[in-house]
Amino acid sequence: MGSPTPGIISSVSASAAAAPSSPRTKVFTVRPITSWIDKLASDHGSPTGTTSGAASAAANASKKYKKRNLVLKTMQDSHTEIILPFAKDKELLEEYINFGGNVRHGKIMEDLDALAGAISYKHTDDGKTDSSPLTIVTASVDRIDFLKPFGVGDLRLSGHVTYVGYSSMEVFMKMEEMPKDKADGNGDTILVARFTMVARDALTGKAAQVNPLLLQNDTEKKLFQMGEENKARKRLAFESALTKRPPTEEERFLIHDLYLEYSKYDDDPRMAEKKPENVQWMTDTKMSAIQIMQPQDRNIHDKIFGGYLMRLAYELAFCNASVFVRNRPTFLSLDEISFRKPVNVGRLLSLDSQVVFTEANDNTFQVMVKADVLDVQKGSRETTNTFWFTFSGPSVQDTPKVMPRTYAESMLYIEGKRRRLEGRKMSQLNKKNLGL
Template sequence: MQQHILHALRRPCKVDILRRTLSSNTSNGETLTIKETREKLKLLVGAQTIWGSSTAGSVFAPVATSQDEIPPRTMAHSFRKVVIPLGTNPMLKEKYINFYQGIRFGRILEDLDTFAVDISYAHSHDSAHPDKKSPLSIVTALVDRIVLCEQPILPDRDIRMQGNVTWAGKTSMEVTMKLDQEIDQNWKQLLEAKFLMVARNPATKSAAVINKLIPEGPEEEALFKLGEETKAKRMLESQKTLLKTPPDENERLLIHNLFLETLDPKASTFKVRVKPERSVWMEDTLLKNLVICMPEQRNLYNKIFGGFLMRKAFELAYANACLHCKGRAKVLVVDDIAFKKSVEVGSFLFLSSQVVYTLDNHMMVKVHAEVVNPKDDSRETTNDFYFLFALQSTEVPRVIPKSYAESMLYLDGKRHFDS
């Protein structure tokens, strides 16, 4: 009994966590855990702690209308370190470990989303008044890319997360994060992730301005320039999507050759289709799931947490990849996750996964997420997810489209693979 009391007394209260924000993540300060970071964000935003209870967040603080009204920031201002204490807190291991004695990557996606929000608020919040609630709502607009390293993520050692804002526009910012673990007394990188975050005025739901970012030195200027180039590339690719423009000449030729491969040479007709050797029809790779969105999965703003959506989509994609290759697939890249619409608590979320492109031992899996209205079966797209998986050495069965719509999915998957 006495041990339980002492343990409770040692536990930091929520106010203490918020006050530690400024001293944490520095060379002399204490690094917060990812759980403490979530608690800190709840206080910073004034989130509803119990579903259905009233909050003090109905009165919103004034939001700046111009970037000239708020001070500019440096990249160092938003730099943060957070730890996932898998080694120092063995009880946490159960939440993160998978049945291969490896890591549940979906949990890492959840933590990355939380950390990206934390870094974004560090960029925009007034550090001179840490107890003051933020006037902004900051959400994830896009997971630009997550690239995993060869180093496996171990479930029994602390994971160090560090990152900062590397580019900022008027209402959006790019957050770059890196994860590493200490292996053989050396810190080895696990992955690098880039998220695009957007600021909103919680009262009007419109875009809100954020602090300008001033790069210091050639290295930071190069990072900022890369962010500008990435933004321009995203805008260009959005205009070249297959939903707006037809395939180019090389893509049309590729689809035609794939079609010719599926014709029966003895039939002399376009109607008889045969599956090439060591291949699978794309329609046979479809795997679906339905998620009822509960209050437990809500974020700071009472919408469904983006990290939860990513975890559910990844786990469905992973299962699909393993079923397709009849083996243990490894995720290499998470690419271009667009959050097109927030998901409300109580929604029926329909997830549809499909292997859309294969090459050698690689496969691209797309997950389409849509909210289903049970009254009239109407659907609205909320997210598209792209995951690149690979086998160790064995080639995976080729995926072959049958219809024109599947051919467009195939080209879409190839574009993401080639990028």
């Protein structure tokens, strides 16, 4: 999960700060309460730590599992807002501004992950301090769509739980421009996002049942139904994945057409037809980066925030997209990603990006970023996430056509095409539901 940025005020933390004396008040946060140096001291039993390692272990051992009470919650119960006052807070803007004078998309992704975590903790709260604690993790980012460009005015991030399963929750969020004349008014919607969060019992590690939803009107019933449909869609996509089933007949014809096309071009100068300038081999669109995971980017579970991983992947994808179109690309969406394994502090994270699909008669293209955790001592490499970003170039003429040259690359091409087609449907559905 992502970490709230210093200076951001959410309605959750603000309400808690307003009534610190209340024993029932809870601050829902996805940030560590103590510093990393205190944690190290505690783990090693140092007297400089807030708690000795032995005392901490004894405290954990004394905790006993206590079944949580299920409380019927409404969607409004989990509603949370974050205000980004860029027009007034220049220090905050300094943390978000990019070289072009716009707000960094990657920083917004971090905030979305933080907001989804805070919303989920609010929904799962049963009002009792002695209940078995829960661990909330980001299971997947189902979709992030940027609907329009935006400047550096004040922004509002808001969201709430729209669907619950046994231990899973779908969190719907949006970002809006805040009108300059009305601080509490609603401006244009800039982005919409859906995250799937999962609750686990912090003591047993098992899936924990979350509070059910009370649907109060037709709009909420429609949102809940969309959550069920989204869950069914993800299940179908998983079952029909290229790692489980061969390409469809139509896709096999496409692979053959690609083969016939790339066979005409070769590095051999004796070939009759030279590769056009607007065609790039897929293998030539690769770009990589390696990062060491630092404790400042951890969550309350001492794992690296999913939002931080999204930001790293996006920034690499943006660099790759820029080189591909030789211009500044426009970011459109982040397709569904699943967080397979947590990333520990201190690990090396290898990010490998590649342009895998370009839309015919369009200036949009897909950039895949694969995130692998490297274990230096074991010499192992394990994939933790695969990200799929959609960008657009300045024009159809200026956007090259990517060309696979192997069967493995053709599979990536097919996967990119599938995600682009499905993503377009989801984007149109989001706009329809928002009346855009």
